[in-house]
Amino acid sequence: MSSPRDPWLLGLGALAVALLALSGWHPFDRATWLMEVAPALVALPLLALTYRRFPLTSLLYVLIFVHATVLMLGGAYSYARVPLGFQLQDWLHLGRNPYDKIGHFFQGFVPALVAREILIRGQHVRGRRMLAFLVVCICLAISVTYEFIEWGAALALGQGADEFLGTQGDPWDTQSDMFFALIGALTALLALSRVHDRQLARLTAGSAVAPVSGGAAWR
Secondary structure (H helix, E strand, O other): OOOOOHHHHHHHHHHHHHHHHHHOOOOOOHHHHHHHHHHHHHHHHHHHHHOOOOOOOHHHHHHHHHHHHHHHHHHHHOHHHOHHHHHHHHHHOOOOOOHHHHHHHHHHHHHHHHHHHHHHHOOOOOOHHHHHHHHHHHHHHHHHHHHHHHHHHHHHHHHHHHHHHOOOOOOOHHHHHHHHHHHHHHHHHHHHHHHHHHHHHHHHHOOOOOOOOOHHHHO
16 A cells, blocks of 8 residues: 655655665775675665565654665765764864764664664553663664674774774774764654654554554553
């Protein structure tokens, strides 16, 4: 069954594919680009395949697109060389390019809404506080897993992993990465939970998705 939002979601998907191709046209380092955009390479076809069976809220589709764009930009330049990061470094008088921290902020911000949507619609948890706690735990688990991947890349590639790691000489880079993911998750919950709830209510009330019984459980 078609939906009024189908055309603009199709356009958003086409734009994401175009940006992905553009980011990979002449990246700073091909191996780094592939590792950085790997989540987008997995997410885009997965979202297309599950759109009819398990459509997400419009809010979530837009946020996933924004997150994918952050990954593509980081992959094209490598995180330590993104021009936007150098501008922020100058404006904020920082000692390093902070674009990597933007990426890790979104690593908590967007997965928080993904986890929240899945937990609510699957009725996996009751109680708003427990929902928020589990969402934050999931986001931290994702962040830790990504740091394990970076560690594995460092062991496998040696100095060749420097562009992927983007530590820029910071000995506390791993810890600060996870901290920014935590900030991202908390920010998403505090800023967007009400909007997310309204969109979930509209989505589950539509014919494309079966209504969620006991919906008041997370309110």
